[in-house]
Amino acid sequence: MSQNEYDILLVEDSIPIRETLRLGLESEGYSVHEAGDGEDALSILEKLPRPGLIFLDLLMPGMNGMEFLDHLQSHPARLDSIPVIILSAVAKTAKAEYPQVRAVLSKPVSFDDLFELVRRNLARKRER
């Protein structure tokens, strides 16, 4: 894994939730980048190598989760091939429209479920 490579991009506006997720994921050995909204996330995706998985909140100020997914789909760099797990307070599904969405979890989510989903969906096997 090169200097800039990482496993998971967390897109979530709530800092405590984001930090908790990061803490949990890092405790399992995953490398994580954080973004506070869709625009942040897009610029990270454009600058750094692709992550193996994106955790995406839906309700965010600025570019929200749905708009972010629309941007991924129309992005020339085929960013829509990165698997996405939606983490939302509103229980809605985006599976029908966005094939890269692997799961929709409603908050709060247990780390048991979360780790299980990461194991199953992380695109690239971690090199330890």
Add this chain to the structure above:
Amino acid sequence: MQSFESDSQLIQSLQDVLRSAIEIADADFGNIQLLDPETSCLKIVVHQGFEKEWIDYWDRVSHGHGVCGTALERGERVIVEDIKQSPIFQGTVALEVQRKAGVRAVQSTPILGRSDQLLGMFSTHYRHPGRPSDRTLRILDLFARQAGDIIELHRSKEALRESEELLRRVSDNASVGLTRCSRDWYYVSANPAYAKIAGKPIEQIVGRPIAEVMGSRAADTIRPFVERVLNGEHVSYEAQVPFAGSGLRYLHVSYTPDFDSAGRIVGWVACVVDVTDIAVLKRMEDELRAAIEVRDDFISVASHELKTPLTALYMQLDLLNRFVGTAGQGPQSKISGLARSAYQSVKVFSELLDDLLDVTRIRVGKLTLSLQEMDLREAVLEHVKFVREAALERGSNIAVQANEPVRGTWDSKRINQILSNLLSNAIKYGSGNPIEVRLSTNIGTETARIEVQDHGIGIPKEMQTKIFERFQRAVSDKTITGLGLGLYIVRQIVELHGGSIAVASEIGQGALFTVLLPLRPPQSQTWQSKEVR
């Protein structure tokens, strides 16, 4: 007829006619009779020259009796030149009555109305036998015609008076305000209901300027409508009119132009309904609705605001539990115990908040389903496994009867919510007795059937429909917790799937909840699962 006789004006006029006729026609006696339409009898109203005895005898005459009765029968004038020779009187008591009075000759002329209907009889009597000359008869015709005109005029006046009286009674007792106004803005008349609306006694309204009675602000309010009615238009409107005497009134008003005989508009007639009380009730209702909306909005906003920090807390405690682990002794075990307990508390908190959020979603029609193929038996077994321990802690064993997989299209998360609510209720109210869960499929109706039965305290009859409403709980026992939202949400979820829920219960015998779910939800429901925004 009584009113005719008592009407001195009519009698006076007819008396004048009779006196003139007797004088001009050289008669010695005479009388005028009116026809009573009820009895078809002729009744004397005026007479001249007769004694009381004669009047009493001839007071009421029917068909064929005497000369006048014969004229009544034939509908034309009858002349008897000599009553001693006339077959009309031969062998009758009437002959003697006439003889005593000195009557020898009689003529009776019918009094006709403008449309030739018989109104009465005009008779003149003579002491000597003979026939009145043709000229005299023509004069008598004129007098009979005049008497007819007088009677008809009187009757139409009477009818007018009666209808005016009726109108006055209606107007006096009407709950609707009625008023007539002149085109120079004066009140011509007003009824008590109008006076009540205006907040002034009638004496202070009638004959006064409108602007003075209702106040200039009120007059300005009605001015545009008055201008229209004075242009010949029928006007209806609703307005809030600030009366000087009674304050702001909410009125439904209609105006009709008032014409004189030449067809000129001399003013208008107003019909005014005071709906102030109704308007006030309506406003209170609107305010109540708005207050309920504010409450619901508040619940919605508050739940959403609470959700984010609670989510963080929930996940932090979850993570803390993992870090601390269950192992260890001394302070380490205390910390892990506390972390576990805090996690459980936050979990309950989070579930309550989810219920509140669901209620606000239901209210705005935003509760949606995320449909997928699933096995209901798997969900039931899984859930029972999950709550078995909690049930046993209360002494209830859960027996499941689910022999075959029940495959269908449902929202698995929402199905779990149904099971979770029904089972937690069964445990909560089950008094520690066994609980049965049964699952079956009705192939014919393509329906899955879930039954959850407890043998606990039961639900009173009057509560059995209420428990499916918002904020309702079957027991007011403070030791049993909850918001009273669970079954309301369950019913909404079941109905969103196109299914139904029912309860059967007796006090002290427990309760049986039955949920019927179509294996495939109706078409109209499926679109919601695709809704993403």
